[in-house]
Amino acid sequence: MEGVFGLHIVKHGRDFAFPDYKPNYPRSPDYKLEHVKAEIKVYVFEKRIEGKATLRLKSLKNGLSNVELDAVDMSIKSVKMNDQAVDYDYDGYALRVILPKKLSRGDIVEITIDYGARPKKGLYFVLPDKYYPNRVPQVWSQGESEDNRYWIPLYDYPNMKCTSELIIIAPKEFTVVSNGKLLSVQEEGDWKRWHWLMDKPHSTYLIAVAIGLFDYEEETVDGIPLQYYVPKGRKDDIKRSFARTPDMIKFFSEYLGVPYPWNKYAQVCVSEFVAGGMENTTLTILTDRTLHDEKAHMDFESEPLVAHEAAHQWFGDLVTTKDWANIWINESFATYLEAVYRRHWKGNDEFVYRLIEDLDAYLREYSTRYARPIVTRLFKYPSEVFDRHSYPKGALVLHTLNNLVGEETFRTILKRFLEKYKFSNADTEDFRKVVEEVTGKDFEWFFDQYVYNAGHPELAINYKYDPESKQLKISVRQVQKEDSWDEYELPLEIRVATKNGSRKYNFWIERKEQVFYISLDEKPEQVCFDPEFKVFAVLKIDQGPEQWIRQLKCEHVYCRVLAARALAKFRSSKVVEALKNAVIHDKFWGVSYEAALSLGKIGTEEALLALLECIKTVKHPRIRRGIVKALGNFRDERAAKALSEVLENSEESYYVRAEAAESLGKTRWEKAHDYLVKHIDAPSHNDVITIGAIRGLAELGTKEAFKVIKEYTKLGKPTFVRIAAIIAMAKFPEKREAIDIILEASKDENSRIRGAAIAAAAELMSPKLLPMLDRIASEDLSDGLRRRAREVATKIRRALEKGVEYKLLREEIEKIKEENRRLLDRLARLETKL
Ligand SMILES: [Zn+2]
DSSP, X not given: OBOOSSSSOSBOOBSSSOTTXXXXXXXXXXXXXXXXXXXXXXXXXXXXXXXEEEEEEEEXXXXXXXXXXXXXXXXXXXXXXXXXXXXXXXOSSEEEEEXXXXXXXXXXXXXXXXXXXXXXXXXXXXXXXXXXXXXXXXXXXXXXTTTGGGTSOBOOSTTOEXXXXXXXXXXXXXXXXXXXXXXXXXXXXXXXXXXXXXXXXXXXXXXXXXXXXXXXXEEEETTEEEEEEEETTOGGGHHHHHTTHHHHHHHHHHHHTSOOOSSOEEEEEETTXXXXXXXXXXXXXXXXXXXXXXXXXXXXXXXXXXXXXHHHTTBTTTEEESSGGGTHHHHHXXXXXXXXXXXXXXXXXXXXXXXXXXXXXXXXXXXXXXXXXXXXXXXXXXXXXXXXXXXXXXXXXXXXXXXXXXXXXXXXXXXXXXXXXXXXXXXXXXXXHHHHHHHOSXXXXXXXXXXXXXXXXEEEEEEEEETTXXXXXXXXXXXXXXXXXXXXXXXXXXXXXXXXXXXXXXXXXXXXXXEEEEEOSSOOSEEEESTTOOSOXXXXXXXXXXXXXXXTTOSSHHHHHHHHHHGGGOOOHHHHHHHHHHXXXXXXXXXXXXXXXXXXXXXXXXXXXXXXXXXXXXXXXXXXXXXXXXXXXXXXXXXXXXXXXXXXXXXXXXXXXXHHHHXXXXXXXXTHHHHHHHHTTOOOGGGHHHHHHHHHHHHHXXXXXXXXXXXXXXXXXXXXXXXXXXXXXXXXXXXXXXXXXXXXXXXXXXXHHHHHHHHHHHHHOOGGGXXXXXXXXXXXXXXXXXXXXHHHHHHHHHHHHHHHHHHHHHHHHHHHHHHHHHHHHHHXXXXXXX
16 A cells, blocks of 8 residues: 555555544643542442542633543533532543633643443453352453543543542452552541552553452562562462562663652552553553462563563653554563563573564564554554554564664663653654664664554575685575565674684665675685674575574574574475484574474474484473474374373473473374363463363364363353363364354453454354454454454455455356367367368
């Protein structure tokens, strides 16, 4: 698509914006909210609230006659201005307060709204019921992106900051945590009144509360209290998930050159959370799924999530995106800082591998769903831009910027940006200008190609050494697709190793096709491109298995991962041997893991024998996951037996056993069913073994497997187990009952379960599910699901059209063939006549 909106956009990408989408611009009201005070009584067991919100606001113009607030599905009891009742209009979505007399610019008034609500969103009630009798009651909020308006009437958009105050009255057995500092707690009969004050301005979507029965621990770092709240009974898990929090707060303060900006940092774990974590100011709410036991600690990490949310206290909370179009200002920065923390914590190899994982995650979205500019105004729901473009792709863009300007300068940019926009909002142009201020250079080109336009550079590289001229000739072609920027500009570092050592050369890519020459006295042993992964680009290096095998021993992790992956295309004994060697001996687990997967893809008898040897010798659980996954590619009794042994072994990590269960199903071994059923209820972290067994059974695809899986789709099973079982229904396309289960799931109260129904439809691609998808697309409570359903429905319809086209084409060909036959007949007859 060619662009019309904005100067910069040339490539909108593909399949992201639907035809009816219109550009979104920031809201711009005539008033400024200064302070929100909400006193809310929470009737936990009735899932309802009674509230009184007092908003102090300032007129931004002369003659302001009314104020419009966001307030969804509330019963408004009264509205007052400075204690006097005033008129208002309410349509269930916006509350328009009619001011008794017009305000002048700068006038300040207080508007008080008495209201009640049974929030469908924004504030969530998790309660025991007949299916989940053991659930511990909890109430927690999730404001981002625009859901706080379901429980507090306010201005609900990021581009305005105010101080906030929550007075929460809850049954007295509960603990209430909110933003900022606790001013008082008072008992009032069966109730307790918790008074919290956030005395620094923040965007209203960051207002939050968590109510529950918690175990609690506190420590301090640099005078800042760090608080950890976990569900009662899980105190022992606090350390494993949060022990690195003080180090993170210290590290980010130091790296960014801006000390932690708030008075405390609380992290609260809640159940059935709708996201992984949410960086509410001073109060991050996290899924309790991040808590884990000693055994899971072998190969499960809380740190990435904890670091991401902690980084948001600067990028997201202190400086906040001005609108959803620029959400990468929050998310890419948090994602990149999470990787930077990883480098500090675990070293450079882990850092680079995280960036590779970021690239993979973005490319999966790019190739299976859509391409869009990181900053685009064309969306319908804010949730649509919280995707792999805003998180990992943006992180890689920041990484590229970091390498272009040098890390010291990059840190100066971040510091300047934070200081300039603290307690305020910023967009991409604000950031670009800080980059230009600090570097003294123009960066329009950089933001245009990487941020304001879709796609990414793909470099097809080949090289050849000419012994006569003693020249190494390197050809680089930009082969990115139509949806991407035409000609990217980027640096490319090339490392050339000869017998006498190695040297690095730097080139600048700026045209579709370029050729570079390096004078070399002798033949290169190895040529590596962007060995340290400094630049966001996809490299397609053309070299033979011998070169790849040598590259598999390069000192750089990025080179080794590329080599391990590339070698999957070659099947010789030498390649298998090299990969096996990497699985067993590489000093970084990520390379071993990749090498194991490649052995699985090679799929020969030798590869199988290599993997069977690896599973016996390798201990590292992350590598074992790769080996076990790879073994799933063999329909062979030896692979199946090895997998069943892993599954049976309770000493193995939960995640290795889970992977083994899925792979065991893929082998289709006759005994697989019995093993999977035997272990399907094995206790594990977040039920991963149960989920692995369900997936394994789905791979078997038998009647008996269906019967087992069906039970796990039911209410009463843990949410994530149900999700896996519902998605598994897609493996039974001929079963009417499977379709019925998917349809049933699409009406579930839990949005994650409805999401599973859409995921199943995406796999099944059955036109029978179109009415379900259309219904979700038009009326689901969750915007994210609406978009997803529309996307899948569009895909199914396209496939159908293609099917019809194909059918028509076939018919046409048949007709022509028939015609041809008749003509030949006639010709033959004519010939005989003649
Ligand atoms: Zn985030």
